[in-house]
Amino acid sequence: MQTNLIETLTNQLSLSLGVELEASGRHVHLSKEDVTALFGPHAALTPVRPLSQPGQFVCAQRVTLEGPKGTISNVVVLGPERPHTQVELSLTDGVALGIRPPVRLSGDVAGTPGITLRYGDRSVKLSHGVIAAKRHIHLTPADARRLGVENGEEVRLACLTSRPLTFGGVEVRVSPDYRSFAHLDYDEANACGFQKGDRAILLPG
Amino acid sequence: MQTNLIETLTNQLSLSLGVELEASGRHVHLSKEDVTALFGPHAALTPVRPLSQPGQFVCAQRVTLEGPKGTISNVVVLGPERPHTQVELSLTDGVALGIRPPVRLSGDVAGTPGITLRYGDRSVKLSHGVIAAKRHIHLTPADARRLGVENGEEVRLACLTSRPLTFGGVEVRVSPDYRSFAHLDYDEANACGFQKGDRAILLPG
Numbered sequence: 001m002q003t004n005l006i007e008t009l010t011n012q013l014s015l016s017l018g019v020e021l022e023a024s025g026r027h028v029h030l031s032k033e034d035v036t037a038l039f040g041p042h043a044a045l046t047p048v049r050p051l052s053q054p055g056q057f058v059c060a061q062r063v064t065l066e067g068p069k070g071t072i073s074n075v076v077v078l079g080p081e082r083p084h085t086q087v088e089l090s091l092t093d094g095v096a097l098g099i100r101p102p103v104r105l106s107g108d109v110a111g112t113p114g115i116t117l118r119y120g121d122r123s124v125k126l127s128h129g130v131i132a133a134k135r136h137i138h139l140t141p142a143d144a145r146r147l148g149v150e151n152g153e154e155v156r157l158a159c160l161t162s163r164p165l166t167f168g169g170v171e172v173r174v175s176p177d178y179r180s181f182a183h184l185d186y187d188e189a190n191a192c193g194f195q196k197g198d199r200a201i202l203l204p205g
Numbered sequence: 206m207q208t209n210l211i212e213t214l215t216n217q218l219s220l221s222l223g224v225e226l227e228a229s230g231r232h233v234h235l236s237k238e239d240v241t242a243l244f245g246p247h248a249a250l251t252p253v254r255p256l257s258q259p260g261q262f263v264c265a266q267r268v269t270l271e272g273p274k275g276t277i278s279n280v281v282v283l284g285p286e287r288p289h290t291q292v293e294l295s296l297t298d299g300v301a302l303g304i305r306p307p308v309r310l311s312g313d314v315a316g317t318p319g320i321t322l323r324y325g326d327r328s329v330k331l332s333h334g335v336i337a338a339k340r341h342i343h344l345t346p347a348d349a350r351r352l353g354v355e356n357g358e359e360v361r362l363a364c365l366t367s368r369p370l371t372f373g374g375v376e377v378r379v380s381p382d383y384r385s386f387a388h389l390d391y392d393e394a395n396a397c398g399f400q401k402g403d404r405a406i407l408l409p410g
Contacts, residue, residue, distance in 0.1 A: 091395035092297055103368060103398065135368075156371075163308060163340075164373035166361075167396075190296035191372075191396035193308065 069098025162193030228394035274303025367398030
């Protein structure tokens with residue numbers, strides 16, 4: 001009886017104070033220039049499936065990552081094109097490739113390591129652009145108001161998952177262009193035992 | 206000034222209320238029977254390096270894990286021999302092999318998936334024994350008293366690491382045969398940005 005009550009309250013809390021979790025696998029964002037360099041002068045990114053964030057999509061294109069210690073093939077390209085090419089890995093992937101990606105928010109690539117992207121005979125050697133994505137929460141302005149948080153704020157995220165844990169230093173990003181989801185990488189998703197549909201509660205940072 | 210004070214207090218807290226973290230990579234424990242089956246009738250495990258827990262050691266022997274979807278080679282064997290063979294993987298490893306290891310404490314292998322161990326031409330097909338190690342804390346009786354916790358209790362573990370987070374459901378194990386260390390797998394270690402020497406503070410579960 002009491003367990004059911006606690007479960008019911010927790011579920012209600014997670015709906016009113018929480019956000020759905022998503023896990024992001026390793027992926028690549030490409031500049032227009034690098035799309036051309038890898039796939040040819042007339043190539044364009046080919047959408048195959050939308051992502052949770054409006055306008056973002058999984059592409060048909062895949063590339064191989066070549067690091068100093070190893071390679072990872074079949075890495076998905078996400079669209080649309082971006083001003084700068086960026087590679088997002090887990091720290092586990094970094095070990096396999098022989099690269100130590102710093103933990104950064106998307107777009108913050110100054111001083112980060114480089115890597116080689118390959119598609120068949122074509123390759124692009126990046127001087128920088130490899131990061132481990134810093135965990136973050138996309139929120140609509142309405143959800144940010146509901147949760148009492150602001151763009152740029154850091155919060156803790158208590159995951160209602162099979163290996164429960166509370167992530168610290170989770171950055172809140174608010175935009176009318178977002179759908180509300182918290183994003184983890186696969187190291188983080190596995191550490192908390194994430195399964196699709198799991199939610200988490202925001203706590204003060 | 207205030208930052209320094211907070212840092213000093215946190216360091217003191219971690220020494221008085223904390224424990225050192227260690228990350229455990231994928232590994233195999235072998236029964237005497239399986240040592241013979243893999244390495245030959247006169248083989249014995251060859252210690253090359255002691256582990257933090259007294260009597261436990263890294264062996265010269267390595268095996269390949271063969272799962273339904275992939276293989277992982279060069280997996281370390283830990284000694285001494287145990288009554289039952291057991292394979293400890295991260296959930297990330299499980300994805301590569303095509304196996305879903307349940308999160309269990311060491312030794313709790315009833316109903317877990319099997320796998321094939323290979324060494325050259327020799328192999329052992331396990332019907333069960335693959336787990337993802339449940340995070341846990343080894344404590345000496347003196348440290349358990351100091352920290353106010355008992356064998357079998359679950360606590361939270363606030364990691365003072367580069368990607369700070371607080372693990373829930375961390376089981377305390379107390380024995381005079383232990384040295385005090387908290388054990389994470391590599392998914393968990395990467396999720397918190399663990400580096401050798403990092404510590405964590407125990408909090409009520």
